[in-house]
Amino acid sequence: xxxxxxxxxxxxxxxxxxxxxxxxxxxxxxxxxxxxxxxxxxxxxxxxxxxxxxxxxxxxxxxxxxxxxxxxxxxxxxxxxxxxxxxxxxxxxxxxxxxxxxxxxxxxxxxxxxxxxxxxxxxxxxxxxxxxxxxxxxxxxxxxxxxxxxxxxxxxxxxxxxxxxxxxxxxxxxxxxxxxxxxxxxxxxxxxxxxxxxxxxxxxxxxxxxxxxxxxxxxxxxxxxxxxxxxxxxxxxxxxxxxxxxxxxxxxxxxxxxxxxxxxxxxx
Numbered sequence: 001x002x003x004x005x006x007x008x009x010x011x012x013x014x015x016x017x018x019x020x021x022x023x024x025x026x027x028x029x030x031x032x033x034x035x036x037x038x039x040x041x042x043x044x045x046x047x048x049x050x051x052x053x054x055x056x057x058x059x060x061x062x063x064x065x066x067x068x069x070x071x072x073x074x075x076x077x078x079x080x081x082x083x084x085x086x087x088x089x090x091x092x093x094x095x096x097x098x099x100x101x102x103x104x105x106x107x108x109x110x111x112x113x114x115x116x117x118x119x120x121x122x123x124x125x126x127x128x129x130x131x132x133x134x135x136x137x138x139x140x141x142x143x144x145x146x147x148x149x150x151x152x153x154x155x156x157x158x159x160x161x162x163x164x165x166x167x168x169x170x171x172x173x174x175x176x177x178x179x180x181x182x183x184x185x186x187x188x189x190x191x192x193x194x195x196x197x198x199x200x201x202x203x204x205x206x207x208x209x210x211x212x213x214x215x216x217x218x219x220x221x222x223x224x225x226x227x228x229x230x231x232x233x234x235x236x237x238x239x240x241x242x243x244x245x246x247x248x249x250x251x252x253x254x255x256x257x258x259x260x261x262x263x264x265x266x267x268x
Contacts, residue, residue, distance in 0.1 A: 021117050021267035028263050029070045034058055035105060043104035043239070045083055046092040051131075051244035054079050054098035063103035070261040072240045074102040074130065076252050100250070104239035112139050112233040113266055118154060119197040121262040125240065126190035127254025130159040131247035134196050136234035148172040150222070150229025153181070154207065155196035157189065160248045165189050167198070167207035167215045171222040171229050178222070182207075182215035193262060205230065236264070 042057040079098045138149030151170040168181030197208040207215040219230045240259040243250040
């Protein structure tokens with residue numbers, strides 16, 4: 001069992017010590033089996049970005065807790081699409097079978113936050129086509145849509161670019177999609193566990209790989225009015241995508257791959 005942490009102090013070279021953070025929500029993944037249903041929901045089906053995987057719901061082959069961590073596993077397998085419609089021209093329902101499965105866990109309808117520190121200790125998968133992510137979307141996505149709801153990508157990694165991790169925000173301004181991001185060069189980030197974190201203040205968001213801060217976004221850059229999405233609550237998503245618009249061509253020989261999450265901690 002991992003020790004519970006009530007406070008965290010962060011020292012980053014070149015900046016003042018961070019404020020004291022109080023633990024507000026966490027999952028230490030200490031109970032084997034399916035993820036805690038009081039904390040996690042699932043996305044299901046073919047969801048976005050023309051990705052190859054079918055996201056399954058509460059299926060231990062794709063999402064389970066074992067050895068004190070959450071395992072999200074991407075697999076090559078033939079999987080029936082229950083939403084298949086032979087008359088459909090729409091991407092999510094036009095395929096009778098998926099060739100791959102994985103999972104996307106979300107706190108939507110379970111928990112969301114405005115401001116604070118989101119910290120995830122994880123070991124990412126590797127190989128061409130893998131696309132793990134730790135990210136957040138606005139609670140109001142069902143009302144205003146994307147990107148108006150705001151998206152905070154705490155960590156994205158694409159296997160075809162194996163020596164970088166990415167942090168990005170997406171939003172809408174002037175009727176257009178806008179984004180701000182950066183990538184950090186680091187050799188073989190998939191070789192070990194790392195801490196991926198975002199500190200969300202009323203004026204800015206700072207993004208970290210372990211103790212290295214590599215991107216800052218000024219919240220007023222997304223607007224000074226009430227419609228600024230980064231002054232509204234966001235829920236958390238942990239997912240492993242395969243292929244798709246950014247993941248690119250899938251190398252089947254690397255599968256199965258596991259996205260390992262040691263803990264998720266949210267501080268206020």
